[in-house]
Amino acid sequence: MRLAIIDCGTNTFHLLIVDTSKEVKHHKIFDTRVPVKLGEGAINSGFIADRPFERGIAALHHFKKSIIEHKADKVIAFATSAVRDASNGKEFVQKVKRELEIELEIIDGNREADLIYLGNRQALRLNESISLIVDIGGGSTEFILANNKKISWKHSFNLGAARLLERFHPLSPISEKEKIEIHNYLRENLEPLFEVINKYKPTELIGSSGAFDSVVEMIHGELGGEELTEEKTGYSIDIKKYYEVSDLVKNASLEQRKLIKGLTPMRFDMIVVSCLLIDFVLEEFKIDSMRVSTFSLKEGALIDYISREGPTK
DSSP states (O other), X not given: OEEEEXXXXXSEEEEEEEEOOSSSSOEEEEEEEEEOOTTTTTGGGTOOXXXXXXXXXXXXXXXXXXXXHTTOSEEEEEEOXXXXXXXXXXXXXXXXXXXXXXXXXXXXXXXXXXXXHHHHHHHSXXXXXXXXXXXXXXXXXXXXXXXXXXXXXXXXXXXXXXXXXXXXXXXXSOOHHHHHHHHHHHHHHTHHHHHHHHXXXXXXXXXXXXXXXXXXXXXXXXXXXXXXXXXXXXXXXXXXXXXXXXXXXXXXXXXXXXXXXXXXXXXXXXXXXXXXXXXXXXXXXXXXXXXXXXXOHHHHHHHHHHHXXXXXX
C-alpha cells in the first residue's frame, strides 16, 4: 500500500509518501516540506491569522497534487500546536476537509510526544539508559525521557521557537539582557522538568529533527563536520562544535545569519531562540552528550500506523 503522511506543524508542513509491504516496513517515494509559519503574528493570542491560514491551505493544495501524482492509497494527516490551540483551528480543519477531502486530526501534546518517540527510536539505536529526547517545534517543545523499551516521562510545553520569538522579539543580534530574560523564562516554565531529570538522570540529549538538523548542517558547513544525508538517520554531535555554531548564531545579525553555511532560510529567524533552548538543556541538566535523529513525528506516525493496521491495509 502507498501511504501519504501529512504533519501540519506550526512552522512547517511536511509530506511523506511511502510504500509499505509485508516484506519491508516502508520504502520512501516522496518527501517534501513547506515553510508555512502558521503561528505568524498571532500564535500567543490563540488564533491563526488570515495570511498564515491561507498559506496553510495553499500548502495542503500543493501536497494534494503530489498525493494524486504519486497515487497514494491512503492519507493520514495530523495538526499540532498552532491548530490545536487556535480558536479557529476547527475552522481550518473543516476547510481542509471541504476543499481537499483530507481528514486532518488535531492531536494533543501527549500523542505528539508518543509519535516523536517512535520516530526517534526508529532512527537511532537507543540504549537501556535513559535519554532526553527534545523536539523543538514552532508552537510547542516536547520533552521525552525514554530508553529503548519505553517512555518513562513526557510533556509538551508551549515553548516553541515561534512562541518565544513572538514573546521576546529579540534584537539582531540578540543582547545579553535578552538572553538572560529568555533563560529565566525557560527556567520558570520548565520547572516540572527539573524534578524528573533528577529522578531519571538522562545520559544524553537526543535532538529530534527540525532545528537539530540545522545544527548538523551548520557544523558541516562551517566546521567541516559530517554531512546530513538522506541515507543516514542518526548523528553524533561534538558538544564543543555545537557551542561554536551556537555562539556563531547568537552573535550574528539576521543578515549575518543568512551567510552561515548550512543554515536554511526557513530557520534564519528562529534558530537563535532554538539554540538558546538547546543551551539551556545542556547547561542546566549538565548533559555532555548529544545525538540528532532526522526522524520525528511523521516517521513515528508511519510506524504507529503499520503496527496497528499492518502494512497492506
